[in-house]
Amino acid sequence: MDATNTINQLRQGQKSEWPSNSHALEFAQSLDNSDQILKTFRSDFIIPTKAQLARKTLADDAATSKPASNTDDESIYFCGNSLGLQPKAIGEYLQAYLKTWGSIAVGGHFTQLSDSPLTPYQDMAADCARRMSDIVGASPSEIVAMNTLTINLHLMMAAFYKPVGKKNKIMCEWRPFPSDFYAIESQIEWHGRDPKESMLLVHPDDGYLISTQHVLDLIDKHADELALILLPGIQYYSGQLLDIPTITAHAHSHNITIGWDLAHAAGNVELRLHDWDVDFACWCTYKYMNAGAGAVAGAFVHEKHGNNEHYTGLKGWYGHDKSSRFLMDNKFVPTPGAQGFQCSNPSIVDLTCLSAALSVFSKTSMADLRSKSLLLTAYAEHLLAQIAARNLRDATFPFEIITPKDPRQRGTQLSVLLQEDLMEDVSRALEANGVVCDKRKPGIIRVAPVPLYNTFEDVWRFMDVFEKALGLGRETVKREAAGAVVVEARL
Numbered sequence: 065m066d067a068t069n070t071i072n073q074l075r076q077g078q079k080s081e082w083p084s085n086s087h088a089l090e091f092a093q094s095l096d097n098s099d100q101i102l103k104t105f106r107s108d109f110i111i112p113t114k115a116q117l118a119r120k121t122l123a124d125d126a127a128t129s130k131p132a133s134n135t136d137d138e139s140i141y142f143c144g145n146s147l148g149l150q151p152k153a154i155g156e157y158l159q160a161y162l163k164t165w166g167s168i169a170v171g172g173h174f175t176q177l178s179d180s181p182l183t184p185y186q187d188m189a190a191d192c193a194r195r196m197s198d199i200v201g202a203s204p205s206e207i208v209a210m211n212t213l214t215i216n217l218h219l220m221m222a223a224f225y226k227p228v229g230k231k232n233k234i235m236c237e238w239r240p241f242p243s244d245f246y247a248i249e250s251q252i253e254w255h256g257r258d259p260k261e262s263m264l265l266v267h268p269d270d271g272y273l274i275s276t277q278h279v280l281d282l283i284d285k286h287a288d289e290l291a292l293i294l295l296p297g298i299q300y301y302s303g304q305l306l307d308i309p310t311i312t313a314h315a316h317s318h319n320i321t322i323g324w325d326l327a328h329a330a331g332n333v334e335l336r337l338h339d340w341d342v343d344f345a346c347w348c349t350y351k352y353m354n355a356g357a358g359a360v361a362g363a364f365v366h367e368k369h370g371n372n373e374h375y376t377g378l379k380g381w382y383g384h385d386k387s388s389r390f391l392m393d394n395k396f397v398p399t400p401g402a403q404g405f406q407c408s409n410p411s412i413v414d415l416t417c418l419s420a421a422l423s424v425f426s427k428t429s430m431a432d433l434r435s436k437s438l439l440l441t442a443y444a445e446h447l448l449a450q451i452a453a454r455n456l457r458d459a460t461f462p463f464e465i466i467t468p469k470d471p472r473q474r475g476t477q478l479s480v481l482l483q484e485d486l487m488e489d490v491s492r493a494l495e496a497n498g499v500v501c502d503k504r505k506p507g508i509i510r511v512a513p514v515p516l517y518n519t520f521e522d523v524w525r526f527m528d529v530f531e532k533a534l535g536l537g538r539e540t541v542k543r544e545a546a547g548a549v550v551v552e553a554r555l
Contacts, residue, residue, distance in 0.1 A: 065091075067100035067439060074438040074471040082446050092524035095443070102436040102515065108424050109149045109354070109517045112139045114498035140526050142501040144514035145300075145328060145477050148354030148421075157181055157420035161412060172412075181423070186386070188415040190403065195422035196362055199353070199430055200326070200345070201336035205401035208363050209349075209418060210410055213327055214243040216346040216363045217294075219405055221251040222378060224321050224344060227291045232257055235282065235293040237274070238267040241300050244325055248294060264290065272466045272479075274299070276307040280314050287318040294322075297329030297345075301504055303467035303477035305333060309340040316341060327351065330362065332437070332475040334430050337364050352476075352514065355421040360414035365402040380407025424516065436515040437476050443520060444478055444513055445469075447527040455534050462486060462534055466508075477512045479504075486534065493533030499526060 070080050085091050095101060115127035117139050132138040141149060160180045164172040173185040183191045193207035200207065210216065225234065232255070234248055249259045264286055269278040283290065293315050298305050308324060315322040323344040329335060331352030337345055345364040349355040381389065383406045385397045398404035445465060452461040463482045467474045482490060487507055494501065494509075502510040513523055 065095075067095065067098050070442075071435045071439055074442055075435075077470045077472045079469075080439075080442045080446070082443075086443075086446060087450060089521070089524050092443075092520040095439070095520040101439065102428065102432045104515075104517060104519055105424055105427065106517045106519065108153065108427075109151055111141065111149065111517070112500075113137050114139050117498055117500065135521065135525070139498040139500055140522055140529070142499070142511050142513055142518065142522070142526060144354070144516075144518075145332075145351055145510060145512040146502045147350055147357055148352060148514070149517055150356070151354055151421050151424050153181075153420040153423050154356065154417055157416045157423075158413070161416045182416060182419065185412050188412060188419065189382075189406065189410050192360075192415055192418050192422065193362075193403065195419065195426065196330075196353075199335070199422075199425060200330055200347070200362070200364060201334070201340075202338045202364050203367065205403070206338060206364050206367050208365075208402040208405055209360050209415060210363065210406050211361055212358065213325070213346055213348040213361045214247055216361050217244065217247045217325065218251065219378060219407075220323055220344045220346060220363065220365075221247065221292070221294070223405070224323065225251055225255075225292045227252075227255050227257065227262070230289055231291050233262050233264045233286065233289045233291060235264040235266060235286070235290055235295070237295055237299060238265045239299070239301055240296070241325075241327070244294075244296070266295070272302040273304050273468060274306070276310055279306070279311050283311075283314055283318060283320065287320065290318070290320050292321050292323070295324060297324050297326040297335070298332065298475050298477070300328055301479065301508060303328075303474050303479045303510065305329065305468075305473050305475055307473075308342070309336070312340050312342055328477070329475065331425070331430075334434050338366065341368075342366060343369070349418050349421065353418070353421055354424070354516070355414075355418040359421075360410060360418055363402060363405065365405065367401060370400070378407060382406035382409050428516075433515045437513075438471050440513045440515055440518065440520065440523060441474065441476055441478060442471060444511060444523045444527070447523065448478065448480065448511075448530075451527060451531045451534070455531065457483070476514055477510050480509045480511055481507050482509065483507075490530070490533040494529060497529045497533075499529050501526075 065083055074080055113132045114137060119128050160182050164177060164180065168175055176184055189209045192209040194204040196207050197204045234252065236248055248263060252259045252262045266274055266279055266282060268274050295306060297308055312322050321343045324342055326345050326347035330347035343366055346361065348361050350357055350359040379396050383398055383404045385399045388397055448465060452463060455462050463480050465478050466481050467477060467479045484507060491503055504510060
């Protein structure tokens with residue numbers, strides 16, 4: 065198989081062709097060993113073993129203390145869209161932080177230790193912004209590492225949502241992640257308005273998917289009512305990647321401010337936030353950036369918004385320009401760019417974890433990661449299609465993939481919608497076999513092979529377990545049906 069040619073086809077939105085032996089483990093292993101495909105950074109991460117997934121205490125026993133001796137001992141982790149795996153660098157960076165704090169104490173704010181991977185505390189947020197700049201396609205001055213995703217959404221909307229008269233609506237998706245919904249709802253209420261009147265929901269026009277044209281048409285129809293547009297880069301339930309540049313340009317043609325929640329897009333797909341002229345964006349770093357549960361989040365504010373004097377209504381000491389921050393004269397001078405949106409001094413522990421996680425990204429590029437991701441996801445889609453065809457139930461497929469078929473309209477995630485009576489049995493079987501993937505009600509298993517640490521063999525092993533789990537689900541249904549017949553006969 066010519067992997068380079070296949071990746072190019074996927075980048076053009078074409079369907080990939082697979083050889084007749086693509087169902088074989090040896091084929092998956094050949095892709096992992098191919099010189100045409102970005103090598104895995106798996107060795108930079110801690111891959112839990114199946115025994116470790118069952119851990120009930122921090123104390124190690126004979127099973128949990130052993131590293132995996134082969135791939136059969138390793139878990140299959142397809143949940144990087146919920147929480148990324150731990151980079152090994154995290155331990156090294158945290159030890160450096162603890163030693164710095166323990167030895168030079170407050171001096172850690174300003175002193176660069178010659179052999180430390182960390183910058184002085186005062187510079188760590190800016191250093192993380194620099195490290196994230198290539199990941200999201202922006203200049204470091206347009207990025208800030210601060211707070212958490214929902215808090216940053218609130219800060220951005222406090223700055224950019226300016227309802228006046230009839231122009232008071234916020235356009236958002238029909239099924240936003242709850243935290244996004246609550247943030248939008250409360251911002252509207254904060255301005256004394258009714259969310260039912262001031263939220264314009266974008267519903268799917270094709271099953272679970274939202275076409276770009278549908279969004280553009282809604283903007284045209286409601287342009288004189290929209291004060292802000294806030295949409296997801298990737299919709300968490302369906303896995304659909306929206307056309308950020310086209311929608312952004314169309315919003316601006318109507319002089320409407322637009323922001324993006326990139327929780328499922330940052331570190332997953334290629335982004336060019338500056339070139340696309342996005343007004344603002346927010347993302348978390350614990351998913352595809354692997355910075356740890358609840359890690360410090362990121363935000364982008366386009367440089368065209370200048371020194372923030374016009375937009376920032378919420379001032380804080382760390383938003384004050386570093387050159388005069390310690391004068392303590394209470395004359396606020398905003399830091400130019402996104403870092404002027406900082407309010408409080410950031411958690412150095414959080415920034416340490418983020419810095420360590422981003423050190424893995426420095427070994428590659430988003431273009432190369434995206435190329436591998438396209439092939440990994442297409443391979444997973446191909447094997448799922450084969451499994452569906454082999455496991456028909458009354459001439460219908462046992463599941464469907466609701467994520468777009470066009471590879472340009474998705475990231476690593478494939479959302480697999482199971483028939484309702486299969487969901488619980490399949491989920492239990494996956495868990496029993498050391499498979500970790502995310503469930504989202506109703507009926508979705510989100511399968512996310514992450515190119516940094518997942519392999520084509522991981523995909524093959526997952527499919528082997530998944531197909532057997534479907535069989536177990538069918539047997540359960542048969543037993544329940546037989547039991548129902550007996551009960552009916554007795555009645």
